[in-house]
Amino acid sequence: xxxxxxxxxxxxETMAAPQLSPxxxxxxxxxxxxxxxxxxxxxxxxAALVLIIVFIAxxxxxxxxxxxxxxxxxLSKMFLPQVTRAGRPASFVWQPVSSVxxxxxxxxxxxxxxxxxxxxxxxxxxxxxxxLYAAEFAPRRLREIIKPVIELLAGIPSVVxxxxxxxxxxxxxxxxSAFDSRHTAGVAGLSMALAFLQFLSRLGPQRLRERxxxxxxxxxxxxxxxxGTLVLMLLASGVPHVFSFTHRLNAVVAxxxxxxxIVPVIFTVSEDALTAVPWSYREASLALGATPWETAWKxxxxxxxxxxxxxxxxxFGRAIGETMIVLMASGNAAIVSxxxxxxxxxxxxxxAAEMGExxxxxxxxxxxxxxxxxxxxxTFTLNLIASVWTKKVLKRLTGGAA
Amino acid sequence: MKQLLASFLVVFLLALPGAAQAGSVTxxxxxxxxxxxxxxxxxxxxxxxxxKLQVTGGGSGTGISxxxxxxxxxxxxSRPMKEAEREKLRSRSKTPGTEIAVAKDGVTFYLHEKNPxxxxxxxxxxxxxxxxxxxxxxxxxxxAPIIVYSRENSSGTYVFVKDNLLGGEDYSSRAQTLPxxxxxxxxxxxxxxxIGYGGAAxxxxxxxxxxxxxxxxxxxxxxxxxxxxxxLSRDLYFYLxxxxxxxAKAFIDFxxxxxxxxxxxxxxxxxxx
Amino acid sequence: xxxxTRRRVGFxxxxxxxxxxxxxxxxxxxxxxDVVGGGAGHVTWQFLSQPPSDGMMGGGIFxxxxxxAALTLLMTLAVMPxxxxxxxxxxxxxxxxxxxxxxxxxxxxxxxxVPSIVFGLFGLGFFIHFxxxxxxxxxxxxxxxxxxxxxxxxxxxxxxxxxxxxxISTEEALRAVPLDHRTASLALGATQSQTLAxxxxxxxxxxxxxxxxxxxxxxxxxVAPILFTGAAYFLPDLPSSLNSQFMHxxxxxxxxxxxxxxxxxxxxxLYATVLVxxxxxxxxxxxxxxxxxxxxxxxxxxH
Numbered sequence: 001x002x003x004x005x006x007x008x009x010x011x012x013e014t015m016a017a018p019q020l021s022p023x024x025x026x027x028x029x030x031x032x033x034x035x036x037x038x039x040x041x042x043x044x045x046x047a048a049l050v051l052i053i054v055f056i057a058x059x060x061x062x063x064x065x066x067x068x069x070x071x072x073x074x075l076s077k078m079f080l081p082q083v084t085r086a087g088r089p090a091s092f093v094w095q096p097v098s099s100v101x102x103x104x105x106x107x108x109x110x111x112x113x114x115x116x117x118x119x120x121x122x123x124x125x126x127x128x129x130x131x132l133y134a135a136e137f138a139p140r141r142l143r144e145i146i147k148p149v150i151e152l153l154a155g156i157p158s159v160v161x162x163x164x165x166x167x168x169x170x171x172x173x174x175x176x177s178a179f180d181s182r183h184t185a186g187v188a189g190l191s192m193a194l195a196f197l198q199f200l201s202r203l204g205p206q207r208l209r210e211r212x213x214x215x216x217x218x219x220x221x222x223x224x225x226x227x228g229t230l231v232l233m234l235l236a237s238g239v240p241h242v243f244s245f246t247h248r249l250n251a252v253v254a255x256x257x258x259x260x261x262i263v264p265v266i267f268t269v270s271e272d273a274l275t276a277v278p279w280s281y282r283e284a285s286l287a288l289g290a291t292p293w294e295t296a297w298k299x300x301x302x303x304x305x306x307x308x309x310x311x312x313x314x315x316f317g318r319a320i321g322e323t324m325i326v327l328m329a330s331g332n333a334a335i336v337s338x339x340x341x342x343x344x345x346x347x348x349x350x351x352a353a354e355m356g357e358x359x360x361x362x363x364x365x366x367x368x369x370x371x372x373x374x375x376x377x378x379t380f381t382l383n384l385i386a387s388v389w390t391k392k393v394l395k396r397l398t399g400g401a402a
Numbered sequence: 403m404k405q406l407l408a409s410f411l412v413v414f415l416l417a418l419p420g421a422a423q424a425g426s427v428t429x430x431x432x433x434x435x436x437x438x439x440x441x442x443x444x445x446x447x448x449x450x451x452x453x454k455l456q457v458t459g460g461g462s463g464t465g466i467s468x469x470x471x472x473x474x475x476x477x478x479x480s481r482p483m484k485e486a487e488r489e490k491l492r493s494r495s496k497t498p499g500t501e502i503a504v505a506k507d508g509v510t511f512y513l514h515e516k517n518p519x520x521x522x523x524x525x526x527x528x529x530x531x532x533x534x535x536x537x538x539x540x541x542x543x544x545x546a547p548i549i550v551y552s553r554e555n556s557s558g559t560y561v562f563v564k565d566n567l568l569g570g571e572d573y574s575s576r577a578q579t580l581p582x583x584x585x586x587x588x589x590x591x592x593x594x595x596x597i598g599y600g601g602a603a604x605x606x607x608x609x610x611x612x613x614x615x616x617x618x619x620x621x622x623x624x625x626x627x628x629x630x631x632x633x634l635s636r637d638l639y640f641y642l643x644x645x646x647x648x649x650a651k652a653f654i655d656f657x658x659x660x661x662x663x664x665x666x667x668x669x670x671x672x673x674x675x
Numbered sequence: 676x677x678x679x680t681r682r683r684v685g686f687x688x689x690x691x692x693x694x695x696x697x698x699x700x701x702x703x704x705x706x707x708x709d710v711v712g713g714g715a716g717h718v719t720w721q722f723l724s725q726p727p728s729d730g731m732m733g734g735g736i737f738x739x740x741x742x743x744a745a746l747t748l749l750m751t752l753a754v755m756p757x758x759x760x761x762x763x764x765x766x767x768x769x770x771x772x773x774x775x776x777x778x779x780x781x782x783x784x785x786x787x788x789v790p791s792i793v794f795g796l797f798g799l800g801f802f803i804h805f806x807x808x809x810x811x812x813x814x815x816x817x818x819x820x821x822x823x824x825x826x827x828x829x830x831x832x833x834x835x836x837x838x839x840x841x842x843i844s845t846e847e848a849l850r851a852v853p854l855d856h857r858t859a860s861l862a863l864g865a866t867q868s869q870t871l872a873x874x875x876x877x878x879x880x881x882x883x884x885x886x887x888x889x890x891x892x893x894x895x896x897x898v899a900p901i902l903f904t905g906a907a908y909f910l911p912d913l914p915s916s917l918n919s920q921f922m923h924x925x926x927x928x929x930x931x932x933x934x935x936x937x938x939x940x941x942x943x944x945l946y947a948t949v950l951v952x953x954x955x956x957x958x959x960x961x962x963x964x965x966x967x968x969x970x971x972x973x974x975x976x977x978h
Contacts, residue, residue, distance in 0.1 A: 042764035046782040055801040097555035129695035155960035157896025293685025321790025323899040357463035357556030383788040582934030
């Protein structure tokens, strides 16, 4: 054998595919099966979303297929003004349980918009400002306390917020405060005790100062909270002179409770957007002579703007779909007016309140499912907008490197 | 470890598929009747430990729908079933349904304690609830807007007032809808200018309105309601798909017995006989 | 403007933002104060272990606690396998530019945004009528057995609702496991599934637990999806089969607040129920936050 052929033989051998032992082949098949199974499971996420829209639309389809339903609840009846009482001008009325069902969606749209508007007007400034504080100005230890505390607020079930709005907020805004003198005295006493401890930790005897020093941050925080609560309680007696609502349960009460529900969302996402802004932006701005506030307001905030807008859009979507709070606190009257002090009836609360009494398959049943479709479409669109904007933030901040 | 415990629980749950169903009777419907239903159920179950009674509210409409849908045994309703509903029941379950009157009630209108008025005519009430009269001074009261409270459209009381007071016309769209009579009472007790309605049993902490007919002021009292003199008296019903048998019959017999009717009076309604 | 003035103005404005943060914390404190003040005296052992009596004006909330526990248990059994496996697919198996992975992520983000009442409609339309009705036809039940509200359908509805929460938490947990662990395992000859089962998942367990805890917290608190898929107000029995109705802490709060027969008499019960519900969700959220903070620190150190 000459050298050439030996080398060629070697090459040919290494070029041939390695032979798998039966055990190895079984292992490979098992791996493929597992991978396939996992992929299948992942598919359920998509399947769930698709099933939701399919089955809600299916039940709402009765509106368009059933002749009786089509007559009772046509699209024109839903969106155009109708004459509801002889001799009166055409108006928008929602009154589906009636000898002549009135199915105008307009009062429900207006109701949803009013509560959402109030909640956004309160939650956006407060949430974004708080996020700005947490991301730019707060000392690190404080930030690590604020974030979990606000996440705790996010964990409060909406039925509890609705309960709070119904029992406390409504009375508070009316002037019949739920807090009596015992509560006020208790909180005042607590504030004084905390203030005294804080005083001791700064100006007291040496030994006491040493003991209290590590707690001083906590004391300061608790003191701030106690004083703030005290101020709120004292304000309670002055409130009726500022607000005079037509109804006790109205768009403002529901909107404020909704704000409580969406502020954590807006805060968390805005704070993420703000901290994602690269440090170099801040350093450059400070180096050029800007104050920390000017840096935050004119450099960081605009840089994180799409993310903050996305946060607002997410909050908006959450506010539109929220059910329990508005069910308990909005008065549920389908009134069409611009007055925020009047009761409203929202899309979600209508479904919750009326679904129990419908006969399966009736036009009213399909109508409620149709409202569900509307809600799904609104929130889906809003989510789409929010995700597009978030992608823009990432692209802008990472210079397109992502 | 947790998975093991969990799977045990699942097997346990699956192992009793029908066990609880035997000997259970569901009652669903009128919010006006739900306390009555619960009291009856509690008393009955004390004496008959092996029958289980489930009582849920939701409104007469909810109960009737549940009866038609087949998801309840007994429907509690504070209004008679409508023809259209009987039709649906007939087409779904091939029976015309059974109606049993179990108590009497008088729909009472509530005012805040400090409201100077003590009576109104039926026409005035109708005007208020249709939205034609919007200020108390139009009916002899102070100059203040009338805040109208009503019930959700699943409520039998809602339908009863609509049919018997409003002549079938719709309520004013400015009427605030509340999910239960107790919510109405609660709202009125906090609203000086409010007016609302509900079953007679709930009136606590607020003023009951007398109905003015001619020169007489008829109060929703026991005698006036039993005799039918109070214009808004009504029967409270149980509806079933078929005439009652078995546990359902035993329960209904108890409800109609002197003991059961005594519970009616204790709760604040009026016996059917 | 002089620099000193600008600094002062800036400091004032920054303090305003601090006030905004304080306001949020304050609202939390007010809510807690009100609930604890109104309910603390009434949460006794009897309250937690007795069923309601006297037309909801006395007794306790044991059936609601049991119902909530059973509901969340079933929900967790349903959501954890699916959620964890989906996250594993997204993080471990999917190729980097996979279209399927992109669609799954889009679906999850959108699922997270669907209003909770729409989930209730989904539960009614799909689980109760379609699946339940189909089951009844298959098993030739005369009367409605599966096609009516029950704890099984309610828990499956909630499982779909909490799926995004579990997936996101699990993905975060998987990301926290250092890549080196995986590559070392593969280099030693383990297959991908072996690596997952013996190296990655044990490392990611705390994060996965966070997902479960957060899902349970949502399940205990969400009321809208169970309004017409199984929750009931007054049941003499604890739910004993998969198609029983059940009592629920959140639903009980809603009914007591809006439909109680005597508002003043049930007020203490209502406050106590809310207190129990709040304490439960807080405890769960606190556990999740702690685990998540530890996981984040581990992830930061690992990369």
